[in-house]
Amino acid sequence: xRILAALLSIILAAASVGSVGxxxxxxxxxxxxxxxxAPAALPAAAIGxxxxxxxxxxxxxxxxxxxxxxxxxxxxxxxxxxxxxSLVERLAKEAQKYDRWPGLLVGDISxxxxxxxxxxxxxxxxxLDVDIWFTPMPDRRLTEKEREELSxxxxxxxxxxxxxxxxxxxxxxxLVKRAASYPEVDRIFVHPAIKKALCEGADKVGSDRSWLRKxxxxxxxxxxxxxxxSCPPGNASCKNQPAPPPGDGCGKELSDWLALIASPPKxxxxxxxxxxxxxxxxLPAECRAVLTADAPPTVEAEAPIKPPAPVPATRSKPAQ
Ligand SMILES: [Zn+2]
Numbered sequence: 001x002r003i004l005a006a007l008l009s010i011i012l013a014a015a016s017v018g019s020v021g022x023x024x025x026x027x028x029x030x031x032x033x034x035x036x037x038a039p040a041a042l043p044a045a046a047i048g049x050x051x052x053x054x055x056x057x058x059x060x061x062x063x064x065x066x067x068x069x070x071x072x073x074x075x076x077x078x079x080x081x082x083x084x085x086s087l088v089e090r091l092a093k094e095a096q097k098y099d100r101w102p103g104l105l106v107g108d109i110s111x112x113x114x115x116x117x118x119x120x121x122x123x124x125x126x127x128l129d130v131d132i133w134f135t136p137m138p139d140r141r142l143t144e145k146e147r148e149e150l151s152x153x154x155x156x157x158x159x160x161x162x163x164x165x166x167x168x169x170x171x172x173x174x175l176v177k178r179a180a181s182y183p184e185v186d187r188i189f190v191h192p193a194i195k196k197a198l199c200e201g202a203d204k205v206g207s208d209r210s211w212l213r214k215x216x217x218x219x220x221x222x223x224x225x226x227x228x229x230s231c232p233p234g235n236a237s238c239k240n241q242p243a244p245p246p247g248d249g250c251g252k253e254l255s256d257w258l259a260l261i262a263s264p265p266k267x268x269x270x271x272x273x274x275x276x277x278x279x280x281x282x283l284p285a286e287c288r289a290v291l292t293a294d295a296p297p298t299v300e301a302e303a304p305i306k307p308p309a310p311v312p313a314t315r316s317k318p319a320q
Contacts, residue, residue: 028277029287033115037076038295040113044082046126046231047114047286049239052278054287055114055127059085061106067092068104069137071147077117080109081127083184083232088130091179091227099174103137105152106130107224113290116278126238128186128229132179134172134222152223156193161258163197173201179227180211186230187244192217192257194225199250212248217257237284 033054044057058079063070068088070078080088088106095101110127111117123129135153142150155172157164176198180188190198195217202209218226231238245253280288 025279025281027279028116029280029283030116030118030277032280032291033111033113034118036111036113036291038112039079040290040293041296042290042293044232045235045286046081046128046238047235047290048126048237048284050123050129050228050241051125052282053114053126053238053284054290055079055081055110055112055125056286056290056293057082058110058112058114058127060112061085061088061109064141065089065092067096067137068106069142069147070106071133071142071150072107073144073147075108077108077111077124078106079112079114079127080130081229081232084109084128084130084229087182087184087227087229088132091132091182095175095178099178100171101136101175102139105133105135105137107133107152115283115287115291123228128231128238130227131224132227133224136171154222155197156191156222160193161196161262162193168194168197170201170204173198173205176215176225177202177205177211179225180214181208184229184232185214186228186241188215188228189218189221189226190215191220191222192254192261194222195249195254196258199248199254202248209248212250213244213246215249216244217249217254237286 039058039060040056042056044059046055047053059082061068061070061078061080063073063078088104088109092104092106096103107130108121108124109130110124114125114127116122116125121129124131133152134155153167155163155168176188176190179185195215198212198215202212231240280291
């Protein structure tokens with residue numbers, strides 16, 4: 001039965017590679033990358049930029065760990081550069097140990113080979129972005145159905161310009177601070193109201209404020225925060241972003257953002273024509289090789305658990 005399943009997966013993998021090979025340059029890249037179910041068996045590399053690129057040698061985050069659970073499993077987006085997967089595991093364990101954070105609920109990372117997605121994000125294409133829920137992990141293993149349906153909780157109060165003090169806690173501040181303090185983290189995106197809460201809460205969790213520089217206000221991001229790693233060393237085709245402006249970003253930049261949230265600009269004129277979807281030709285050239293590379297050989301299923309030794313017919317009573 002297992003041989004049959006393995007054979008079937010090889011045939012399916014070959015079929016999907018075949019269809020990729022046949023794709024012309026006009027096929028939207030999100031269809032090509034969205035269709036591939038397994039990573040490219042190549043050395044790990046983030047290729048291109050966060051919103052225009054792909055991922056070689058992607059690693060899958062286990063759906064369950066000692067301090068995390070992956071969410072929305074049907075999306076198959078729990079793949080990332082090995083450096084990012086290690087970081088998520090480390091953050092989960094350290095936040096649980098030091099920050100009174102029960103564990104991480106991990107949202108989208110990337111597709112098995114990165115690239116543009118059929119739904120959702122513009123970024124998350126090179127295996128260096130991950131969304132972490134602000135909702136703490138419950139103290140039990142969620143079912144697959146719950147991982148699809150459980151709603152994340154917004155951190156915002158009714159005014160949308162500040163966090164809800166009944167939901168937002170000091171542990172949230174500690175968690176984001178820890179994430180921002182790892183040197184490989186390039187930046188973290190949060191809603192401006194959350195940046196404000198972090199600016200105000202930073203002094204209660206220590207004297208260091210330098211980590212705030214990496215925490216960038218942005219639209220959305222009140223159900224989750226978005227961690228972005230800088231390019232791993234040796235990934236020559238990976239493009240870093242310019243460093244954030246100096247300082248903690250708690251002054252004018254934040255007040256400008258809050259003003260923007262309070263009265264978003266009214267669109268002028270007719271809505272702009274939607275951009276045509278990105279094609280394979282618009283991605284870095286290496287992404288073609290990533291798309292057509294073999295998948296790693298199917299991992300052998302775990303050895304069956306040995307049946308218990310037969311109980312001897314006569315057994316002496318254990319000594320008291
Ligand atoms: Zn994100």
